[in-house]
Amino acid sequence: MSKFKHILAGHVPSIEDALESALSLKQRYGSGLVDIVTSQYEERLSPNGLHGCRHWERVLINGLLLEQVLPDYVCADTIYLFALFHDSKRMREGEDPGHGARGAAFFNECVDKGLITFREHLGAPNANEVIANVSRACTRHSENLFDDEPHVAACFDADRLDLERVSIYPDREKLNFQTAISRTFVYECSMRAKRPLDIPIFGGDDTSDHDAPPRSVRSFSHESYTARSSNFKYGFLKS
Secondary structure (H helix, E strand, C coil): CCCCCCCCCCCCCCHHHHHHHHHHHHHHHCHHHHHHHHHHHHCCCCCCCCCCHHHHHHHHHHHHHHHHHCCCCCCHHHHHHHHHHCCCCCCCCCCCCCHHHHHHHHHHHHHHCCCCCCCCCCCCCCHHHHHHHHHHHHHHCCCCCCCCCHHHHHHHHHHHCCHHHHCCCCCHHHCCCCCCCCHHHHHHHHHHCCCCCCCCCCCCCCCCCCCCCCCCCCCCCHHHHHHHCCCCCCCHHHC
16 A cells, blocks of 8 residues: 555646756756667667657656656656666566666666766755665566655656556556546546657657647646547546
C-alpha cells in the first residue's frame, strides 16, 4: 500500500510548463549526456521502441507534471535523470531481468566519470540525495509499485502513467500518489502514450507543425472527449 495514497494535489498542471522545464533540464545537464545514453541504447534497440527514447521523454513529462501538482514530494532533477537512465541498459523489449540495476550502474558510472554535474546554489537539490534516489528508482522500477521515499515513488508513477503505449490503462490503485493524480491526469498521460512528443527531448528531429500548437501541448479533457464520442472507452464519469 502506498504511503502517499491520501496526499492531495496542490496545483493544476500545465503541459506547456512541463515541456519548458524538460528542455531547461536538458540544457542544465547537457546534450552530451543525452548523446552518450541514447547512442549506446541505439546500438541494441530502436529509440522508437516500447522502452526507447520516446518512452523516456513521456516519463519525463509525466514526472514534471507531477512536480507541478506535488512540489513538496517530487524532485525535477531526480525525474529527469530517472527518465533518461531507467531503461537505458535494456537488452530486449520484453522481459529483461536486471535491466533497472544495469541502468542504475550506468548512471553511477556517468556520475563517477564526471559526466553528470549537479547544481551548487541555494535551493538546488542535494546531489547525494539525487544520486541515491535515481539509483534506487532505476534499480527497483520494474519490480516495485510503491516506495516510501517520495522522490522514488514519483518516478514509479511517472513510468506507470505511460503504460497505455502497450495498451494497459494505468490503474490509479497502483499509483503512489493515487489521490493527487486525478482521473483526467491519467487520461491525458494515456492519450500521449502512443505517440512521440512533437518537441523531442532525448534526440530526434523537431517534427511539430509550427503553424499550430503541438499535439503534445494541446489539452485533452475527458469532458470534451465524451462530447465527441458516444463510445467512452475509459468510463471516468462512472468512477
